[in-house]
Amino acid sequence: MTAVAGAARRLTAFFRARPLARLFAVLGAPLTWLVVVYLGSLALLVASAFFKLDEFTGKSNGQLTFSNISAVVTKSAYRSLMLRSVLIAAAVTVLCLVIALPVAFYISRLASRWTKRGLIVAMLLPLWSGYLVKVYALRAMFEPGSEFGSGGFLKSVVGWSPGFGYVAVIFTLTYLWFPYMLLPVYAGLERLPNSLLDASSDLGAGSARTFWSVIMPMLIPSIAAGSIFTFALSLGDYITVKVVGGTAQMIGNIIERVLLAPNQPLAAAFTLWPVGIMLVYLAAMARLGAFKNL
Amino acid sequence: MTLEGVSKSYGAVTALHSVDLSMKAGEFFSILGPSGSGKTTVLRLIAGFELSDSGRVFIDQKDVTAKAPFERDVNTVFQDYALFPHMTVQQNVEYGLMVKKVGKVERAAGARAMLDVVRLGGFGDRKPGQLSGGQRQRVALARALVNKPKVLLLDEPLGALDLKLREEMQVELKAIQQRVGITFVYVTHDQGEALSMSDRVAVFNEGCIEQVGTPREIYEKPETSFVAQFVGTNNIFTADRAKALFGDALKATGSMVAIRPEQIRLSKTGMANGMSVRVIAVQYLGADTRIHVSVDKQTTVIGIGASEEYKGMLVGEDVWLTLNN
Numbered sequence: 001m002t003a004v005a006g007a008a009r010r011l012t013a014f015f016r017a018r019p020l021a022r023l024f025a026v027l028g029a030p031l032t033w034l035v036v037v038y039l040g041s042l043a044l045l046v047a048s049a050f051f052k053l054d055e056f057t058g059k060s061n062g063q064l065t066f067s068n069i070s071a072v073v074t075k076s077a078y079r080s081l082m083l084r085s086v087l088i089a090a091a092v093t094v095l096c097l098v099i100a101l102p103v104a105f106y107i108s109r110l111a112s113r114w115t116k117r118g119l120i121v122a123m124l125l126p127l128w129s130g131y132l133v134k135v136y137a138l139r140a141m142f143e144p145g146s147e148f149g150s151g152g153f154l155k156s157v158v159g160w161s162p163g164f165g166y167v168a169v170i171f172t173l174t175y176l177w178f179p180y181m182l183l184p185v186y187a188g189l190e191r192l193p194n195s196l197l198d199a200s201s202d203l204g205a206g207s208a209r210t211f212w213s214v215i216m217p218m219l220i221p222s223i224a225a226g227s228i229f230t231f232a233l234s235l236g237d238y239i240t241v242k243v244v245g246g247t248a249q250m251i252g253n254i255i256e257r258v259l260l261a262p263n264q265p266l267a268a269a270f271t272l273w274p275v276g277i278m279l280v281y282l283a284a285m286a287r288l289g290a291f292k293n294l
Numbered sequence: 295m296t297l298e299g300v301s302k303s304y305g306a307v308t309a310l311h312s313v314d315l316s317m318k319a320g321e322f323f324s325i326l327g328p329s330g331s332g333k334t335t336v337l338r339l340i341a342g343f344e345l346s347d348s349g350r351v352f353i354d355q356k357d358v359t360a361k362a363p364f365e366r367d368v369n370t371v372f373q374d375y376a377l378f379p380h381m382t383v384q385q386n387v388e389y390g391l392m393v394k395k396v397g398k399v400e401r402a403a404g405a406r407a408m409l410d411v412v413r414l415g416g417f418g419d420r421k422p423g424q425l426s427g428g429q430r431q432r433v434a435l436a437r438a439l440v441n442k443p444k445v446l447l448l449d450e451p452l453g454a455l456d457l458k459l460r461e462e463m464q465v466e467l468k469a470i471q472q473r474v475g476i477t478f479v480y481v482t483h484d485q486g487e488a489l490s491m492s493d494r495v496a497v498f499n500e501g502c503i504e505q506v507g508t509p510r511e512i513y514e515k516p517e518t519s520f521v522a523q524f525v526g527t528n529n530i531f532t533a534d535r536a537k538a539l540f541g542d543a544l545k546a547t548g549s550m551v552a553i554r555p556e557q558i559r560l561s562k563t564g565m566a567n568g569m570s571v572r573v574i575a576v577q578y579l580g581a582d583t584r585i586h587v588s589v590d591k592q593t594t595v596i597g598i599g600a601s602e603e604y605k606g607m608l609v610g611e612d613v614w615l616t617l618n619n
Contacts, residue, residue, distance in 0.1 A: 195376035198343050201363040202370045203390035203441065213389075217380045 042275075049268035060265065068269035078254075082273050085251040088166065089234035092173040096181035096230045097223060099174070104186040120186075127179050134176060135243045142168045142244055164246030172244050173234045180229035188222025189215075224290035231281060235274050295340070295445050295477060300349030302335055309335040310501045312349065317445075317479065317494075322471050324480045324488040327498030328524065333481045336498070337447050340479065341370050354444050364393075369438035370447040373454070375430045377422035383409070383433050384418035390441040408440040409433075411470065428459045435470070445477045452487065464491055485525045489513060497521045513554075522552035529553040529595045539589055540569070540617060553617065558597030560585060560604065561614045568614035571595070573607055583607075587615060 015022045052063040072078050107119045126134060144163035145151025154161035162168055192215065200210040238252025251274055259267035285291075295317040302310040310332045317323045325333040338344040339351060342363035350359045358366050369390070377386050384405055391401035409415055412432035422430055431451060438446055451467075452460045468491050471478045482488050488495045489509040497504040497512060497520070505517045516522035519530050529552065531539065536551040561568070574594065575586040583604040585597050595615070607613060 193374065193376065195372045195374055196378060198341075198363070199370070199372060199376035199378075200389070201343075202341055202368075203437070204364045204393040205389075206364055209393055214378060 045268050045271060048265055049272060051265045053263055053265050068266045069272070071266065072269045072273065078270075078273075081249060081254060082251055082277075084249075085235055085274070086277060088170055088173070088250060089231045091170050092177065092234040093181075093227045093230040095170065095174045096178050097185075097227070099178060100182040100185045100226070104182055104189050108186055108189040123179055123182050126175075131176070132239070135172060135240050138168070138172045138175060139164075139244050142171075164244050164248075166245070166248050168244040168246075169241055169248055169250075172240050173237060176240070177230040177233050180233070181223075181226035184222040184226040185219060188219045192218055221289035221292050224285040224288040228282065228285055228290060232278055235277065295354075295479070296352040297336070297339070298350045298352070300336075300339060300346045300351065302332075302339060302344065302346050308501055310339075310346075313501075313503060315496060315503065315506070317477055319444075319477055320475050322468065322478045322480065322491055322493045324482060324492040324495045325498060326482055326485060326488040326495050326525070328483055330500075331498040332501040333483075333498045334449060335501075337370070337449050337479065337481050340445065341368055341447055342366050367444040368447060369441050369443040369445075370449065371431075371434045371438050371451045373449045373451065375422070375434040377430055377433055377437070379422055381421075382418060383414065383420050383422065383425070386422065386433060387418075387437045387440055389437065394441075404440055405436070408436040411439070411473070412436045413466075427455050428463065431455065431463065435467075439470075439474060439476070443476060445479060446471075448478060448480045450482055451480075452482075452484075460487075467491065489525070497524065499524070516552055519550055519552070522550075526552070526554050527596060529555070529558070531593075535593075539593065541567075553595070555584065555596050555598035557618045558595060558599075559616045559618055560587065560597050560599065560607065561616070562607070562611075563614070565614045565616055568616045570612055571615045573609050573611045573613060576604075576607060576609060587613065589615070 015025065048060070049068050050064050050066070051060040052065040052067070053059070054061040103119075103123070107116055107123075111119060139152070141153045142161055142164060143152030143155065144161045145155045151161055162171075196214055196218075197210060200214045205213065236252055238250060238256050241248055241250045241253055251270065255267050255270045258270060261267075297313055297315040299312045299314060300310060301308070301312050313332075313336065315336070325336055327333045335344065339346050340353075342358070342361055342365070346359065350357055352358065353367060377383075378389065381389070384402070387405035387408055388401045391404055396404070406415075406418065409418060412435055414429060414432055414436065417425065417429065417433075422433065425433065431454075434451070448467075452463050455463060464487060467478075467480075480488070480491065489512070492509055494506060494508055495512050496506045499520045505512060505521045507515075512521060512525055516525060516528070522528040522530055531551050531553075533549050533551055536553075560571075560573075569589070571587040571589050573585055574588050577584040577586075578601060579598075581601060582598050583601040585599075585604060585607060586594055587597065588594050597615070
């Protein structure tokens, strides 16, 4: 007993005198995980983009080449595919924002206490169900019907459905990632003191002016934080496109197909597109203050 | 500025019971009361942040009862200042003018002139976060005054400042008010603040007005025991009880008698027509000392006097009490 206690005391004394050892004891394991597993695999991915593929074996023969990179950068079909993916991710982000703003405003400023709680739970509830469940639920919604079967919810109840395609993809991704936009925007509004809105009104501003001059500038960091989720998750998605996209294609689909071809080096080269775009996007959002409230 | 029979309740809680109040143009008018007395509600009703359940509000003879805040010729200085943190000091002060579509050059000049009035001339480019509490307070004042409102509402504006700064700001606020000649409606729970700055004071309690008058009237001739108690830490007795305790030394009319602490004189040496009392607490306040004495088992009286004169009075001692009339 005393021996154990004595050892513990000696250990405490050891760490007390050595701040570096202390830091390593606390952060060593998680940092190793981050560096080896996360950054390490990313580095491997980048490296593998430079390997040459043996046409017959489907495996790398160890030779280095720039041809993969130059293919994904120079071919106009790939470029327009990338642009389309970015536009879809941007459309999803804008839609999420346009819906989240009034909803978050209502929850944070107007709803009574119990309505508020109910609405927050309702908004978060979809996060607790599986991704595929939601995507297939929406497939049932958009099913355009054919001579062999009746249509989905929209077709049979509303009488019209956009069918499978880009509209369905954008709508489904918006539905999937909406809570990730709502939460930061709601938190941002909660942080906004009521007296600022009173002050704006007191100084003669109507609701529109208060919204653009006071609420929006103060919400920008929250919106930027939310948009990182909606944009990144949309940009990398390929399952939604497969389920409700019909013939639609996003960058994720190409990567998957090339990977299964199998052509790992070319697939890796493709991924450099979204990785690069996300780095630029994160830098831009950081400038808007997305990480200020972490 | 007139309120006519204004009532307001929040759910089951009545914040204001049919309040009538009228202020003169250019007056420094204070609304004094403890927290929960309805004083801030009065301010919010005048500003238009809340709408009254009944009664009417007039500003400059115009009925504004149902008007929104941005339609009223009134500006507010908020308790937490409510400066826009993403704008510079200059942009904050210009905000009201910008909303009213005053030209760029003109509003910049107006804002700069008002910042000079509150002695923040060189601070226009700073953000509110880079200013001290007293400076933010003055920016809030400039932001409101630059719009030249008919009435300026101030909601406990000095509450967050330390004592020294608060006293400086009291003098400064009064000076600014006299310079701009705008009606100030000043909400506070600090009786010293209300007495020292105001032309007139309204004392509020539980959503009703207890008394309206000049600071002197409020302090020297309190009409209700609440006012006497709240404004002066007074010793209050029924007329009969006062007679029994102090005899004819007290010239009093009415059913209640209030004796202000400075009317009480205590002495260690016996005095004709003095009364023997026991010291139960001594509070040293600097220049003055406040002494609590027990007259008999049920009655404690509070007196205040120069520390110099009262030094050497100890708890448990018997001393002599006389009244100054």
